[in-house]
Amino acid sequence: KASLPFLHALASLTRANLLLASGNSVQALDFAHSAFELFQQHRHNSYLIKTLYLLSQIYGSIGNKELAYEYLNAFDQRQEAALRQQNLAVITTLQQQVNATTKIEEELQKSEELLRQRALYNMVFGILFIGLAVLSFLLYKNNIERQKTTLLLENYNREKNHFIGVVSHDLRSPLNSIMVLSEFMRDDPEMMDAETIKEYGSMIFGSTMQMKHLLNNMLDINMIESGKTSVETTPLDINQVLKQQIGLQSVVGKDKGIITEFTTEEALPKVLANENALSRVVDNLISNAYKFSETGKKVSISVREVGSQVEIAISDEGPGLTDLDKTKLFKKFEKLSASPTGNEKSTGLGLYIVMNLVKQMDGNILVESETGKGTSFKVLLNKA
Numbered sequence: 001k002a003s004l005p006f007l008h009a010l011a012s013l014t015r016a017n018l019l020l021a022s023g024n025s026v027q028a029l030d031f032a033h034s035a036f037e038l039f040q041q042h043r044h045n046s047y048l049i050k051t052l053y054l055l056s057q058i059y060g061s062i063g064n065k066e067l068a069y070e071y072l073n074a075f076d077q078r079q080e081a082a083l084r085q086q087n088l089a090v091i092t093t094l095q096q097q098v099n100a101t102t103k104i105e106e107e108l109q110k111s112e113e114l115l116r117q118r119a120l121y122n123m124v125f126g127i128l129f130i131g132l133a134v135l136s137f138l139l140y141k142n143n144i145e146r147q148k149t150t151l152l153l154e155n156y157n158r159e160k161n162h163f164i165g166v167v168s169h170d171l172r173s174p175l176n177s178i179m180v181l182s183e184f185m186r187d188d189p190e191m192m193d194a195e196t197i198k199e200y201g202s203m204i205f206g207s208t209m210q211m212k213h214l215l216n217n218m219l220d221i222n223m224i225e226s227g228k229t230s231v232e233t234t235p236l237d238i239n240q241v242l243k244q245q246i247g248l249q250s251v252v253g254k255d256k257g258i259i260t261e262f263t264t265e266e267a268l269p270k271v272l273a274n275e276n277a278l279s280r281v282v283d284n285l286i287s288n289a290y291k292f293s294e295t296g297k298k299v300s301i302s303v304r305e306v307g308s309q310v311e312i313a314i315s316d317e318g319p320g321l322t323d324l325d326k327t328k329l330f331k332k333f334e335k336l337s338a339s340p341t342g343n344e345k346s347t348g349l350g351l352y353i354v355m356n357l358v359k360q361m362d363g364n365i366l367v368e369s370e371t372g373k374g375t376s377f378k379v380l381l382n383k384a
Helices: 004-021 025-041 045-062 065-187 194-226 238-255 275-291 323-328 350-360
Strands: 234-236 259-264 271-273 298-306 309-315 364-369 375-382
Touching: 004 025, 004 045, 025 045, 045 065, 065 194, 194 238, 234 238, 238 259, 238 271, 238 275, 238 298, 238 309, 271 275, 271 375, 275 298, 275 309, 275 350, 275 375, 323 364, 350 364, 350 375
Parallel strands: 259 298
Antiparallel strands: 234 271, 298 309, 309 375, 364 375
16 A cells, blocks of 8 residues: 555646646645655655656746756666666566576477377377277267168158058949949849939949049049159149039039039139149039038139239038148148048048149248138139
8 A cells, every 4th residue: 555655746747737737836746845845755756757858847837947967867867777677577587487498498308209199199099089980980970870761661651651551441332332333233223214324323433533532642642652743734724624523523512413613704814833733622622612512502613813823712511620630731641630421532642632732832821710611722823
């Protein structure tokens, strides 16, 4: 801590500087002499030198050139002495550092050979360690890749076996129906009137439509899973595709006593789509609508222009979708909680195929449904 005399001297020096700066040289002189005596008494050499220089300035400002010169000369002498003392201390310190450095260099030279040997050993061990680490990493990575490949193959085989089982089971029913009905028609053709033949023909047609739907889904899923689908879009008359599919599907709806309603806008623009892919999308959605509709209900198919897109909406008056059903939509082999009203079969692949084909045509598909109030699927395709 600073002593009280030193603080008093420092305050006097500061006051003298302020008075000199304000032009009050006479009062500044008193404070400067007071500071000088205290610094000299307590041997504060650095502040004493500053005070000598200040006295020289004060005497110069009041016109006493002789004393100004005298204090300036004393300032130079003390500053020179202080510099010599500082230089001597610096030289002494440098000499000590040089001596210490020399000693360290000697010790370093003695251990240099040992360090070289250790460095060589460390390098050899380091190379061996890095080699082992790289080898271990490659083995680990190879093992992980093998496990992934094995898991993918197991999943693929499991899905393939499941798919084959589902399709085989679902094909058996329409094949049996066709076989039994055709056998009746073959064995007793003369016993059948026109109405019975028409009824049997309609049932055979419905069974073949089921088989065609299942086989088409098999082909579609095979192309999607193998990455071979390449949907090229061209300007397409959407009404032409819809009317063709409605004509084929409406027979199934009529057999179930379901009303089919189709509405479209006049001068509807063409869309960028693929005819085969769009036919498969519409086929699956209309088939689903009939599948979950009761006799006397209505399936509505409408087309309209919406901004830069054209919307196809296929709506039914069936049981609608539960919250759990909505989480299953567009996934493979996922069947909904509602049962088909005519015991139709389903692989659980139709909506998965629909979503993939719509995406490949750069379109969107939306679902609106409320339990007990039916479901509406909306496909949005870009205008050509």
